[in-house]
Amino acid sequence: MRFSIVEKRIFFAKVTRYCNLQFFVMYKYVFLDLDDTLWNFHSNSKCVLREIFADRQLAQYFNDFDQYFGLYAKRNFELWELYGKGLVTKEYLNVERFLHPLRQVGEDNVRLAELISAEFLMLLPNKTTLMPHAIEVLDYLHAKYPLTIVSNGFIEVQYKKLKNAKLEKYFEHVVLSQSANALKPDRRIFEYALQLNGALPSDAIMIGDSYTADIVGARNVGMDQIYYNTYRPIVADQISPTYVISDLLELKELL
Numbered sequence: 001m002r003f004s005i006v007e008k009r010i011f012f013a014k015v016t017r018y019c020n021l022q023f024f025v026m027y028k029y030v031f032l033d034l035d036d037t038l039w040n041f042h043s044n045s046k047c048v049l050r051e052i053f054a055d056r057q058l059a060q061y062f063n064d065f066d067q068y069f070g071l072y073a074k075r076n077f078e079l080w081e082l083y084g085k086g087l088v089t090k091e092y093l094n095v096e097r098f099l100h101p102l103r104q105v106g107e108d109n110v111r112l113a114e115l116i117s118a119e120f121l122m123l124l125p126n127k128t129t130l131m132p133h134a135i136e137v138l139d140y141l142h143a144k145y146p147l148t149i150v151s152n153g154f155i156e157v158q159y160k161k162l163k164n165a166k167l168e169k170y171f172e173h174v175v176l177s178q179s180a181n182a183l184k185p186d187r188r189i190f191e192y193a194l195q196l197n198g199a200l201p202s203d204a205i206m207i208g209d210s211y212t213a214d215i216v217g218a219r220n221v222g223m224d225q226i227y228y229n230t231y232r233p234i235v236a237d238q239i240s241p242t243y244v245i246s247d248l249l250e251l252k253e254l255l
């Protein structure tokens with residue numbers, strides 16, 4: 001009998017969980033990232049930018065929307081990594097991610113990038129597409145654990161996203177970097193979330209899609225981690241997360 005990779009992973013996860021139970025290691029609190037872990041940032045931002053691309057007649061500068069979105073998405077990912085390391089400001093990120101695609105086609109127009117940024121931040125929280133199985137898994141987890149959002153996203157958009165996507169009811173606490181005065185992977189944002197719950201690091205597990213922010217960050221503070229890795233290859237020198245999943249439904253096996 002041959003087993004698929006997912007079946008093997010679930011089997012080993014069950015064995016690991018069984019072994020953990022033997023040593024009385026059980027989680028009491030679950031922390032979750034928001035963007036691209038529960039709320040589908042990639043899909044929602046693509047939808048908003050498609051609207052702005054048409055309204056602002058950006059087709060005059062680019063071959064097509066895909067060229068524009070590809071340039072934006074690559075730069076946006078880089079900027080969030082830099083923002084997490086404290087190397088760029090929120091204000092720089094917000095303009096640069098929209099200025100970069102324009103600059104690549106010879107349209108170095110800061111004013112246009114600022115307008116796109118303002119429209120993007122205004123329209124984005126109205127979108128409500130979630131990651132596959134997010135509600136089913138939140139219903140399951142909410143019945144078993146107090147849940148806490150730990151996110152680097154901006155205050156002015158994250159609460160609107162939670163409200164519009166009807167996710168507020170699932171969470172005991174929402175910890176954002178601006179309120180914790182620290183960005184993931186800084187251990188202080190996780191310590192703040194643990195303190196709010198009255199939890200020890202060994203009591204809680206962090207679930208997120210960013211290796212550098214969620215996985216490294218949680219490990220920095222001594223928490224176990226679940227890496228929701230939908231498409232990125234694991235780099236050889238990366239230390240293994242406690243668990244890796246490619247579908248949120250696997251959480252029902254792990255927790």
Ligand SMILES: [Mg+2]
Nearest residue numbers: 033035036209
């Ligand atoms: Mg994320």
